[in-house]
Amino acid sequence: MPQNEYMERHRREHGRRFDHEERIRKKEARKAHKHSKQAQQAIGIKGKQIAKKNYAEKAQMKRTLAMHDESTSRRKADDNVQEGAVPAYLLDRENTTRAKILSNTIKQKRKEKAGKWDVPLPKVRPVAEDEMFKVVRTGKRKTKQWKRMVTKATFVGPGFTRKPPKYERFIRPTGLRFTKAHVTHPELKCTFNLEIIGVKKNPNGPMYTSLGVITRGSIIEVNVSELGLVTPAGKVVWGKYAQVTNNPENDGCINAVLLV
Amino acid sequence: MEIDTVTEAAVVEEKRTTVNNVMCLLTDQDGGPIGAPMYLPQNIGPQQLQLIVNQLLNNEEKLPYAFYISDEELLVPLETYLQKHKVSVEKALPIVCQPQAVFRIRPVNRCSATISGHGEAVLSVAFSPDGRQLASGSGDTTVRFWDLGTQTPMYTCTGHKNWVLCIAWSPDGKYLVSGSMSGELICWDPQTGKQLGNALTGHKKWITGISWEPVHLNAPCRRFVSASKDGDARIWDVSLKKCIVLCGHTLAVTCVKWGGDGVIYTGSQDCTIKVWETTEGKLIRELKGHGHWVNSLALSTEYVLRTGAFDHTGKQYSSPDEMKKVALERYNTTRGTAPERLVSGSDDFTMFLWEPFINKHPKTRMTGHQQLVNHVYFSPDGQWIASASFDKSVKIWNGTTGKFVTAFRGHVGPVYQISWSADSRLLLSGSKDSTLKVWDIRTRKLKQDLPGHADEVFSVDWSPDGEKVASGGKDKVLKLWMG
Known part of the structure; x- marks a missing residue:
């Protein structure tokens, strides 16, 4: 490894060799020939690698050329008139087709009858207890096995203090505690970093809900006061539910979709 | 004393x-x-x-x-x-x-005619400022003029290459301009139904709004401003065929209004409202506050700007100068001494009331809607603001203070467009649920339910003389309603 910028320094002090430009030009001119010879001679994996690289370059070049052509030649902008005209104020809005809406509403009705929530992630993988908890062996001889450590992300309220070790059955590691979540508003298509208020429901069981375990599919309550949502009476809404869409214990952050 | x-x-x-x-x-x-x-x-x-x-x-x-x-x-x-x-x-x-208005407009209660003719959804309908002519733009690329006396089609104007999204009458009633999905604007002569000159091209994407220069500033009417999805607004001169580009918005311009004091307001999807000067197209002011797209703008004097010199008496004017004088008089009485007020409805479910000449901060924030606000409209006397929202309600607000007055609930689908009667006593709303509803401002109740359309109602207009209401929608027919 060079320890200093000695080449630059030399160049500054003495300048380049007089035929430098010429040599560069010749090297550049010879490059294609050299590359071609190499490409023709190389066999095996090297040959494949070179061929792949050449192909990629060529495709890129073609694409660039096509793009330039497009901007110069005036194209007729989709002159065939489409069916289903909508006014200007609806043009930028996504509208699902009528049949889909109908079938959606029917599905929704069925779900309501069954007493289920309609959430973005209707089904989640069940998490077994031995995956959720790690057994911590205690006692002088490490023979006791009643202590558990939660291996998933958790939410712990701001006023929480740990119990004395003798009585603490479940340990929630501080490294996996979260206070904020990235919540996406599905209609506004914006994401906000919001504070978590609590865990409303963990699909794996009420015990995990009360422990505040956040896994994929959990419903959490978030503080939306900064979004400025309002109720019909004009009051500002501050708590709203969101469903977690990622695996927080793997990703190190919580992503969620607001339920509206 | x-x-x-x-x-x-x-x-x-x-x-x-x-x-x-x-x-x-x-x-x-x-x-x-x-x-x-x-x-x-x-x-x-x-x-x-x-x-x-x-x-x-x-x-x-x-x-x-x-x-x-x-x-x-x-x-x-x-x-x-x-x-x-x-x-x-x-x-x-x-x-x-x-x-209050010295005249009273009868609420419409029956459908007087269902005129078919358009081959696609009717996207916009508009009465002329004197209320004697009616035009509509449709998805079948035509603009049609309708004969109000016989309630039959009068002229079919072909010329556009794609859906006709917006139409606008000049305040003196001499021109109709239509803007299309492919970005060109065409000027029509309502008397003959012929195209005046070539199409005005320049916009790269579809037209979202058109607004004419008020007649009290310039008579006869020559200039109008158009807004487009490509992020520009352009001021056009009908006779010179020239245009001034107002560029500055970073996203699509959704709404444009030519104010009575000779400035242009544009609302855009980049969450801002910009105020422009009209001779050179310089930016005067930028109004910031919304958290999402601005969908609709309304001026406190908008109705009088639209109707120009024509009032409820149905008087016609022969010379442009006379018209200008009368229009200025009408404008001044409507505006009073207070400055022009602007209200903007947005995708962030709120509306702001601005006084752009006094302050660049909003006067009031109006919250209460639970879905985006699609259309806002000042009543003709400037006393009320009506807002139509996708949360199926129409809300009425005080036009000077912006305080919430009442909510009209009754529609079972998103409300698309609203229109005031000329005496400010009645409000008409058209909705996705295929009905029109007439609301009484005084009693704050539903006055009349007007079912009849077979599909979504995209556009409604109450004629300035109060006689008729026209509505068009996805079912391809134009309906006329009478009192």
Whole structure:
């Protein structure tokens, strides 16, 4: 490894060799020939690698050329008139087709009858207890096995203090505690970093809900006061539910979709 | 003060024996007092107050007034009101007098004609400023003029290459401009249905809004401004075929309005509203506040700008100068002394009330809708703001303070467009649920439900003379409604 910028320094002090430009030009001119010879001679994996690289370059070049052509030649902008005209104020809005809406509403009705929530992630993988908890062996001889450590992300309220070790059955590691979540508003298509208020429901069981375990599919309550949502009476809404869409214990952050 | 004592004495004389008096201060809508505070007998109602106000203001013709005490309309005698609301009689009771339109428009209640003709959804309908002509733009790339007398198609104007999204009449009724999905604008002659000159091209994407220069600034009408999805607005001159580009928005311009004081307002999807000067297209002001797309703008004087010199009497004007003079007069009476107000409805479910000439910060934020606000509209006298939202409701707000007044619920689908009757007493709304509804502002109730369309209603318009309502929608027919 060079320890200093000695080449630059030399160049500054003495300048380049007089035929430098010429040599560069010749090297550049010879490059294609050299590359071609190499490409023709190389066999095996090297040959494949070179061929792949050449192909990629060529495709890129073609694409660039096509793009330039497009901007110069005036194209007729989709002159065939489409069916289903909508006014200007609806043009930028996504509208699902009528049949889909109908079938959606029917599905929704069925779900309501069954007493289920309609959430973005209707089904989640069940998490077994031995995956959720790690057994911590205690006692002088490490023979006791009643202590558990939660291996998933958790939410712990701001006023929480740990119990004395003798009585603490479940340990929630501080490294996996979260206070904020990235919540996406599905209609506004914006994401906000919001504070978590609590865990409303963990699909794996009420015990995990009360422990505040956040896994994929959990419903959490978030503080939306900064979004400025309002109720019909004009009051500002501050708590709203969101469903977690990622695996927080793997990703190190919580992503969620607001339920509206 | 003479008049005070005379009327007061006259009224008091009759009922001296039983009636208590209350100190009242009559004010106009801006809060300026009309006469000095006076003692009024408690048993007088709105009719008697109307007489008093007319006499105080020395009105030659007796004008109708509505009276408001702390934003609530007074419909019963003062006495009943005072008992009901337990108002202190120690202080002078402020009573706000709102002048009402001298004419009354009958609510529409039946469909007089269903005219088919368009081959695709009707995207926009508009009555001419004098209310005698009707035009519509459709997804079948044509603009059609309709004969209101016989209720039949009059002219079919072909020329556009794609859906006709917006149409706009010039305030003197001499031109109609239509903008299409492919970005070109065409000017039509309503008398013959012929295209005037070539199409005006320049916009790279579809047209989202068109607004004409008010007739009181320039007669005859020549200039208009168009907004487009490509983020520009352009001022066009019909006779010179020239344009000035107003660029500055980073996203699509959704709405454009040419104000009565000679400035242009544009609302955009980049969450801002910009104010432009019209001769060179310079940016004057930027109004920031919304958290999401701005969908719709409305001016307090918009209705009078739209109708120009034409009023309820149906008088026609021969020369442009005369028209300009009358239009200016009408504009000044509507505007009064207060500056022009602007209201903007947005995708962030709120609306802002601005006074762009005074302050670049909003005057009020109006919250309450639970879905995006698609259309806002000032009433013709500027007293109310109506807002149509995708949360299926129409809400009414006070036009000067921006306070919430009432919500009209009844639609079962998103409300797309609204339109006021010329006397500001009735409001029409068209919705995705295929109905039109007429709402009464005074009683705050549904006046008339107008079913009939087979599919979504995209556009509604109440003619400025109040005779007819036109609506068009996805079912490809144009419906005319009458009272």
